[in-house]
Amino acid sequence: MYRITPGPAYALHGSASTQRLEAAAAAPLPLHTLMRRAGLALAKLARALAPHARTVWIACGPGNNGGDGLEAAMHLHQHGLAVVVTWLGEPLHCPKDAHHSWMRAQAAGVCFTSQPPAALGPQDLCIDALLGVGLSANAQRRWPSNHPLLATLAQVRSCAAPVLAVDVPSGLLADSGQFAPGLAPAPGTVGTSPRHTLSLLTLKPGLFTGAGRDAAGTVWFDDLDCSAPETPDAWLNPHPVTSIRPHASHKGSYGDVAVIGGEGLGQRGMGMGGAALLAARAALHSGAGRVLLCLCDETGPGIDIVQPELMLRHFAALHLEQLTVVAGCGGGEAIRAMLPQVLADAARLVLDADALNAIACDAQLQQALQARQHRPHQHTALTPHPLEAARLLGASVEQVQAQRLEAALQLAQRFGCVVVLKGSGSVMAAPGQIPRINPTGNARLASAGTGDVLAGMVGAALASGIDTYTAACNAVFTHGEAADQWPHDLPLTANALACRLLPLA
Numbered sequence: 001m002y003r004i005t006p007g008p009a010y011a012l013h014g015s016a017s018t019q020r021l022e023a024a025a026a027a028p029l030p031l032h033t034l035m036r037r038a039g040l041a042l043a044k045l046a047r048a049l050a051p052h053a054r055t056v057w058i059a060c061g062p063g064n065n066g067g068d069g070l071e072a073a074m075h076l077h078q079h080g081l082a083v084v085v086t087w088l089g090e091p092l093h094c095p096k097d098a099h100h101s102w103m104r105a106q107a108a109g110v111c112f113t114s115q116p117p118a119a120l121g122p123q124d125l126c127i128d129a130l131l132g133v134g135l136s137a138n139a140q141r142r143w144p145s146n147h148p149l150l151a152t153l154a155q156v157r158s159c160a161a162p163v164l165a166v167d168v169p170s171g172l173l174a175d176s177g178q179f180a181p182g183l184a185p186a187p188g189t190v191g192t193s194p195r196h197t198l199s200l201l202t203l204k205p206g207l208f209t210g211a212g213r214d215a216a217g218t219v220w221f222d223d224l225d226c227s228a229p230e231t232p233d234a235w236l237n238p239h240p241v242t243s244i245r246p247h248a249s250h251k252g253s254y255g256d257v258a259v260i261g262g263e264g265l266g267q268r269g270m271g272m273g274g275a276a277l278l279a280a281r282a283a284l285h286s287g288a289g290r291v292l293l294c295l296c297d298e299t300g301p302g303i304d305i306v307q308p309e310l311m312l313r314h315f316a317a318l319h320l321e322q323l324t325v326v327a328g329c330g331g332g333e334a335i336r337a338m339l340p341q342v343l344a345d346a347a348r349l350v351l352d353a354d355a356l357n358a359i360a361c362d363a364q365l366q367q368a369l370q371a372r373q374h375r376p377h378q379h380t381a382l383t384p385h386p387l388e389a390a391r392l393l394g395a396s397v398e399q400v401q402a403q404r405l406e407a408a409l410q411l412a413q414r415f416g417c418v419v420v421l422k423g424s425g426s427v428m429a430a431p432g433q434i435p436r437i438n439p440t441g442n443a444r445l446a447s448a449g450t451g452d453v454l455a456g457m458v459g460a461a462l463a464s465g466i467d468t469y470t471a472a473c474n475a476v477f478t479h480g481e482a483a484d485q486w487p488h489d490l491p492l493t494a495n496a497l498a499c500r501l502l503p504l505a
């Protein structure tokens, strides 16, 4: 068993592949072996997390997730802890494994109650074994609002003791990182005690994206002594391989990035030059050899005094076919006129923000984007946030967020390019590739302009010559890592993020 931290490329399996793996792993083993291993692992982690617990409350649901809780209850009781179990299963209707563990817990003398023990404190522990990978997305239809499971789930979530979730936090869908309908916590009802999740047999994608990161807290993994030969549904995006710059290199070795964006204040009364500056500065600080800045504003400045390395260019002076172009950042409506030429000619292209919005409502631009995949020397990455992705897909934000992996893949396939679907646990996808979920980053990035910084970083990585998917994945990891390592006492602003980043290449 070990704690999951950003770095390695961990394989992620959704509920269907986990259930297939479980069946294959269980087949050659004596009955109940996997649940016994799960219960032991859980008890071991529980003791390590709460060595001074006076009371351990274990909330057990009707299925095998509850069975894992019952099995752990027996072990913890045998270790002399005061264990209290609330079991919502029915002996005549529960799965065989759970029934077996219920009998073992009873025989061991575990205490069963219908209510949580009073006065659970921060040194105690709550184990959430209500629902695991068996949860289906149509929960609302089957659980009436007065169902005891809903009340117990609310008690678990508001518990003052640390909460250790078995396999997944109950109510969270293992595949998507969204709560099943009717099972999302009401605002303000989740306690502030630490959260842990012990993922069993496989790591589930939903723990790392969408609502999953908050719900899961610290993720631990135990493979139950079984290997997982199935192709993963996704990978946890690994730390980029660090490359050393050869002495015999020069600025041309690291590529030219041109940032196009920044509608002028005069055009519609909304000056957005800052977004383009942020992307350009980020590209420069991420190791691009040369960075050109093309503002969609004839009256704009001719120099960035803070960052004089940036070279200002008119659009007509850009040799798009030789450049890595980052288009869209603050481009407003002005970017639209430049897009046909950019899509036709740019050698490597990162499309962000207003460029994506323009493409979303223009069939000709969509065709021009799709055509790029058939020109082998052209490479394209899109970096939408969920609303931009929704516009491109003709869907709602809720639909995108309900299936982040599928939404990113769908966009990648539709436009034949690499896609970064941003937000907590950014998803990277490309045609023919297994998607990745990024493990770095935090809510300090929820501040205007950090997406422009990311676009510039993807541009710099792409300009360095690595393949588009790797470039996007590396940039997303590094962008999030910078936020994770940001000193707590310093404000994280997009400009500071752009200028303090270590080179990617």
Ligand SMILES: NC(=O)C1=CN([C@@H]2O[C@H](COP(=O)(O)OP(=O)(O)OC[C@H]3O[C@@H](n4cnc5c(N)ncnc54)[C@H](OP(=O)(O)O)[C@@H]3O)[C@@H](O)[C@H]2O)[C@@H](O)CC1
Pocket: 018, 019, 022, 034, 035, 038, 061, 062, 063, 064, 065, 066, 067, 068, 095, 130, 131, 132, 133, 134, 135, 136, 137, 138, 139, 140, 142, 143, 166, 167, 168, 200, 201, 202, 224
């Ligand atoms: N995979 C592994 O590696 C191993 C798995 N193990 C553990 O088993 C867990 C999976 O157990 P699981 O399949 O029994 O389902 P679980 O998560 O307990 O919850 C489903 C329960 O709720 C019910 N239910 C479901 N949807 C519902 C709905 N919409 N509305 C209402 N009810 C609904 C459903 O009832 P049913 O659909 O059968 O009527 C069922 O009773 C897994 O997460 C892990 O902890 C380990 O022991 C060994 C290794």
Ligand SMILES: Nc1ncnc2c1ncn2[C@@H]1O[C@H](COP(=O)(O)OP(=O)(O)O)[C@@H](O)[C@H]1O
Pocket: 353, 385, 422, 423, 424, 425, 426, 440, 441, 442, 443, 444, 445, 446, 447, 448, 449, 450, 451, 452, 453, 454, 479
């Ligand atoms: N809560 C969060 N956790 C992790 N990353 C986040 C969070 N909020 C925002 N981010 C990241 O910050 C960036 C914001 O990008 P975007 O929404 O395009 O902002 P902007 O348009 O203001 O630059 C993305 O890389 C996104 O993944």
Ligand SMILES: [K+]
Pocket: 065, 128, 129, 130, 131, 132, 165, 166, 167, 168, 169, 170
């Ligand atoms: K659970």
